[in-house]
Amino acid sequence: MIRTGILRTMAYSFMIQVISFGTAGAIGLYNIEFIEYFNVGAAEVSLIGSINLGVFLGAGPFVSLMMRHMSYRRVAVIGSLLSTISLLCVPFLDNIIYLYIIYGIFTGLGFAMVYLPSSVLAGLYFNKHRSLAAGIATSGSGIGAVIFPLLVHSLITYYGWKGSVFILAGLSLQCIVFSALLFPLAEKPNREELMSVLTNSNIHDKQTNNPEIDHMMTSGKCESYNGHISLSENDKTVQESGEVTKLMENSEPASEKSLKHCYVLCDFSFFIFFLNNILWNMGVAISWILAPEYFVSMGLTKENAATILTFSGVGCFIGCIIGGGLGNIQSLSRLSMYISWNIAVGILIMFLPFKIFQSVEILSLIMFLNGLGFGGILGLLVIFTVDLLGEKALGDAFGYLMLSNGVGSIIGPPLGGAFKDSLGTYDPTFFFAGTLIVVAGLLMFLIPIRDKFVPRPKKTAIELTIEVNLKT
Known part of the structure; x- marks a missing residue:
């Protein structure tokens, strides 16, 4: 039952990412329609997608705070409902300002509330193969990028942009079903397996293959440290709820700071990682949102632009799995892989303005390789976050990573659109986007440089006394 639930959660998390990222990624095709419909410039239209992506990714801390007080499943269901209602309102809006609010903010927030719980929940079930599991779940974003550009292009062709949005709202409605079927982490573990774990004197890295126990070991309800463990079956102070009562806290800094929601930003390495995510998301968001209009400005058709974006999605899907798989190889x-992916993606984006590369075939190849690198970055995000801060901080840290992604996504496209409006061409915009991503990769070298001169503090184990109710 539990293993079936784990596989089910991964499958539904995959499907949630297909729909949420697919819908967010398709905004580039709508930009072409919005420019004509609202009679505005590229900078104003690009702000619609950047706000949506920015809120989608940037609402992470807010969503992670909700996840502390509500079940992951409930947060995801509420988010699915919010995104669906917001999309249904879009065709009735006659002012671009309203699009900023309804589509940009509310749809983005709804998808954030769906995406974060499903991603974190899928990652918490695994220890040894966490990187690969996260890569498989994240690859749903690549599939969404493959399916939705051609789907949206066809829908706009047959039903107009307003009619196509109604159909996207119907697809978003399916996230309610997927969210409701997510398999939650149980609070009460199996009594026999819990006792066998607790009575083992060396359980620092023990994995039980029972997600209920493993979650308690990683969430702070059952600390796994080498040291003295006391079990009490008849003590009157034992809680009747069956939950482990932690009587002594671990002395490592992250645990002491966990009472503060922003403690993860106090870690130097994670703060550099946070800044890196802002920069590379600025560049990626520019290429993602402005690319369709850029391809049309070259003389290509809208169908060609959608096809080229599809190749980017194929690369993203493959890259997520490759990145997750490589992340499991000790x-x-x-860190080296992550830096390499960043620099490679930045250089590839800087190839786009050169006339020699501006054919459908070569642009498709460049965007495929670009998607491959982008997917590799996504596949490493979860496991690299665990490397920096540990498993217990994954929920909060991933929320702040989404915040950094959102900040970059909000800043990047309007800035790129402003370059185009002022200079009359997209070429400097894509040179700028590629440079941002290369600089983001180079910034990560500060982590090993700092660690060489100021080693990270080692985790120390202390005596830990806990009590657990073993009554049936």
Whole structure:
């Protein structure tokens, strides 16, 4: 039952990412329609998608705070409902300002409330293969990028942009079903397996293959440290709820700071990672949102633009799995891989303005490789976050990573659109986008440089006394 639930959660998390990222990624095709319909410039239209992506990714801390007080499943269901209602309102809006609010803010917030719980929940079920599991779940964003550009292009052709949005709202409605079927982490573990874990004197890295126990070990309800463990079956102070009562806290800094929601930003390495995510998301959002209009400005058709974006989605899907798989190989440096993916994606984006590369075939190849690198980055995000801060901080840290992604997504496209409006061409915009991503990769070198001169504090184990109710 539990293993079936784990596989089910991964499958539904995958499908949630297909719909949420697919819908967000398709905004580039709508930009072409919005420019004609609202009679505005590229900078004003690009702000619609940047606000949506920015809120989608940037609402992470707010959503992670909700996840502390509500079940992951409930947060996801509420988010699905919010995104669906917001999309249904879009065709009735006659002012671009309203699009900023309804589509940009509310739809983005709804998808954030769906995406974060499903991603974190899928990652918490695994220890040894966490990187690969996260890569498989995240690859749903690549599939969404493959399906939705051609789907949206066809829908706009047959039903107009307003009619196509109604159909997207119907697809978003399916996220309510997927969210309701997510398999939650149980609070009460199996009594026999819990006792066997607690009575083991060396359980620091023990994995039980029972997600209920493993979650308690990683969430702070059952600390796994080498040290003295006391079990009390008849003590009157034992809680009748069956939950482990932690009587002594671990002395490592992250645990002491966990009472503060923003404690993760106090870690130097994670703060550099946070800044890196802002920069590379600025560049990626520019290429993602402005690329369709850029391809049309080259003389290509809208169908060609949608096809080229599809190749980017195929690359993203493959890259997520490759990145997640490589992240499980202990002999490979995840930091080196992450830096390499960043620099490669930035250089590829800077190829786009050169006339020699501006054919459908070559642009498709460049966007495929670009998607491959982008997917590799996504596949490493979860496991690299765990490397920096540990499993217990994953929920909060991933929320702040989404915030950094959102900040970059909000700033990037309007800035790129302003370059185009002022200079009359998109070429400087894409050179700027590629440079941002390369600089983001180079920024990550500060982590090993700092660690060489100021080593990170080692985690120390202390004596831990806990009590657990073993009554049936």
